[in-house]
Amino acid sequence: MTAQVLSTNLARPxxxxxxxxxxxGIDKRPVPRIEVFEPGPDYGDGPGVVGDVVGDSRHHGGAQKAVYAFAREELDYWQAxxxxxxxxxxxxxxLTTTGIDLGTVLINQRVRAGTALLEVSVPRRPCRTFGGWLEERGWMKTFTNRYQPGAYFRVIEPGVIAPGDRLELLAAPDHNIDMATAFRAKMGDKTAARRVVAAGCLPGRYHEELVRIAG
Known part of the structure; x- marks a missing residue:
């Protein structure tokens, strides 16, 4: 199956x-296309999607969390x-994707989507907003135990992305740290954290966080 964008989505505040x-901005609804760009470096610098909304500016937005993708296959799993x-x-x-396992994409791998060039960045941490949105008791733990967090992307080249656009994975980086491993590390798995720290593939504060977890 071809890896592609199934739906492009913007927040309804x-x-x-x-x-x-x-x-x-967690309530995202399908729109005909999105335009992506590189926001400022920090959380408070907003999303990397024109017209999107970041409510929690202490933990979301900025260059490392410019665009978030989740697989339709995983939505189908949770639907069941x-x-x-x-x-x-x-x-x-x-971005709701299809035909790609976002848990297996490598940290810092570049992906062509529409006219934009994206780069796999950092894992999501499930939060109280996410749990409240789904109204599921113990949701943060339930979601974590699946180890399929989706993927955040940086924007390397701005552009427009629309449903049906192919997701083209470009040359792999020189490490084997995928998004699922980075997520395990972020959520407290010391063995995974040591692997990610040794690879040195995460930026600044994210690397230092895992240094503390790795002990």
């Missing part, structure tokens, strides 16, 4: 479902587990 006094429909964008993703 709403009160934070996790109970915080702020708006949230939870017994309810999950439309494209339901997990807060800008």
């Amino acid at each position: 709403r009160p934070d479902p996790g109970g915080q006094d702020r708006v949230s 587990q939870l017994g309810r429909e999950l439309g494209n964008g339901s997990f807060g993703e800008n």
